[in-house]
Amino acid sequence: METKQRRLEALVAAARPGDSSHTVWLEPMVSAESGFRSKAKMVVGGTVDDPTVGILDADDRGVDLRLCPLYGTDLARAFPILAEFITVARLEPYDIPARKGELKHIIVTVSPGGELMARFVTRSTESLARLRKHLPWLLDRLPRLVVVTLNVLPEHKAALEGQQEIVLTELDTLRMDMGRVTLHARPQSFLQTNTDIARRLYALVAGWVDEGAATTVWDLYCGVGGFALHCVREGRTIVGVESAEQAVIAARRSAREMADAGQPGALEAAFEAADATAWVRGRPAPDVVIVNPPRRGIGPELAEWIESSGVRRVVYSSCNAVTLAKDLGAMPSLAPVRGRLLDMFPHTEHYEAVVLLERV
Numbered sequence: 613m614e615t616k617q618r619r620l621e622a623l624v625a626a627a628r629p630g631d632s633s634h635t636v637w638l639e640p641m642v643s644a645e646s647g648f649r650s651k652a653k654m655v656v657g658g659t660v661d662d663p664t665v666g667i668l669d670a671d672d673r674g675v676d677l678r679l680c681p682l683y684g685t686d687l688a689r690a691f692p693i694l695a696e697f698i699t700v701a702r703l704e705p706y707d708i709p710a711r712k713g714e715l716k717h718i719i720v721t722v723s724p725g726g727e728l729m730a731r732f733v734t735r736s737t738e739s740l741a742r743l744r745k746h747l748p749w750l751l752d753r754l755p756r757l758v759v760v761t762l763n764v765l766p767e768h769k770a771a772l773e774g775q776q777e778i779v780l781t782e783l784d785t786l787r788m789d790m791g792r793v794t795l796h797a798r799p800q801s802f803l804q805t806n807t808d809i810a811r812r813l814y815a816l817v818a819g820w821v822d823e824g825a826a827t828t829v830w831d832l833y834c835g836v837g838g839f840a841l842h843c844v845r846e847g848r849t850i851v852g853v854e855s856a857e858q859a860v861i862a863a864r865r866s867a868r869e870m871a872d873a874g875q876p877g878a879l880e881a882a883f884e885a886a887d888a889t890a891w892v893r894g895r896p897a898p899d900v901v902i903v904n905p906p907r908r909g910i911g912p913e914l915a916e917w918i919e920s921s922g923v924r925r926v927v928y929s930s931c932n933a934v935t936l937a938k939d940l941g942a943m944p945s946l947a948p949v950r951g952r953l954l955d956m957f958p959h960t961e962h963y964e965a966v967v968l969l970e971r972v
């Protein structure tokens with residue numbers, strides 16, 4: 613943890629040599645060492661009668677990871693049943709060297725309440741009828757499995773999933789109870805993989821936004837709405853912007869449910885499907901902008917817009933401190949006044965970092 617903190621501070625200091633001595637670094641947020649991952653991306657190997665779920669070795673042979681301690685008990689209980697289902701439904705594991713077989717991956721997500729979403733990533737729809745036929749067997753053994761889908765990845769390439777998603781259950785979202793807010797995880801939408809830290813991150817950022825008495829807030833790269841929905845308050849207008857349309861639909865649904873539950877301000881939370889950089893152009897700046905981009909960062913164009921927009925406070929949450937620092941370097945009028953490292957990915961060199969910027 614100390615190494616991660618040192619690296620983060622060094623990157624910010626190098627990007628902002630004049631300001632970084634004024635940055636207050638809060639105590640890093642520590643994750644549980646095991647059982648913290650809410651999403652398992654399991655590669656299927658072996659044979660239909662003796663499948664492995666885990667990863668592939670250097671020779672593309674399956675290595676079973678169903679006992680991996682990164683996953684909690686709900687996922688650990690599900691893996692052997694999912695592996696048995698491969699045999700029951702005759703889902704032939706995909707053999708990379710031979711380019712034969714069907715089932716490539718099983719992606720499983722668990723909600724804080726222990727409900728599950730399982731996605732079978734296959735080369736084609738060849739196994740669809742068998743999946744449907746044997747689904748009652750699976751649901752009988754995993755009663756908390758509420759969303760099951762078939763995802764089609766026809767290409768022989770190093771991708772986790774394809775474009776086509778066929779939902780096999782009545783429900784198509786997994787409800788993630790984050791405390792004040794229930795997010796809807798959709799099969800293809802981004803979801804933070806460490807739910808406990810994500811929940812604390814959203815609450816932390818909502819607190820920072822409240823300090824500034826903001827009445828207008830944007831959440832750029834909002835995904836299914838985690839930051840935006842935690843910032844809902846009476847008298848505040850919020851807009852979440854996200855390029856993935858399915859995530860926007862999920863965020864709108866959560867906002868509607870909050871409004872139905874009588875949460876003040878929820879009706880003033882809107883979500884738009886758009887490219888964040890294109891969307892901001894020509895609009896008057898809000899009181900606060902939250903950004904939580906993919907690893908590539910917000911990039912020079914959006915950084916330049918924020919820099920010249922006049923916006924007084926920005927919260928930048930990032931899973932890549934290198935691009936975070938680069939973007940901070942492109943916004944010299946906004947000083948990093950406070951930061952916090954969140955150890956979302958223990959046992960790796962990765963981490964989340966959140967920084968509050970204020971106009972000098």
Ligand SMILES: C[S@@+](CC[C@H](N)C(=O)[O-])C[C@H]1O[C@@H](n2cnc3c(N)ncnc32)[C@H](O)[C@@H]1O
Binds near residue numbers: 853
């Ligand atoms: C790191 S995730 C953050 C999601 C969300 N803030 C959360 O906490 O779950 C980045 C999100 O940015 C979205 N995205 C990628 N490129 C984008 C763009 N050009 N404009 C808007 N959203 C984009 C992705 O689909 C993804 O949902």
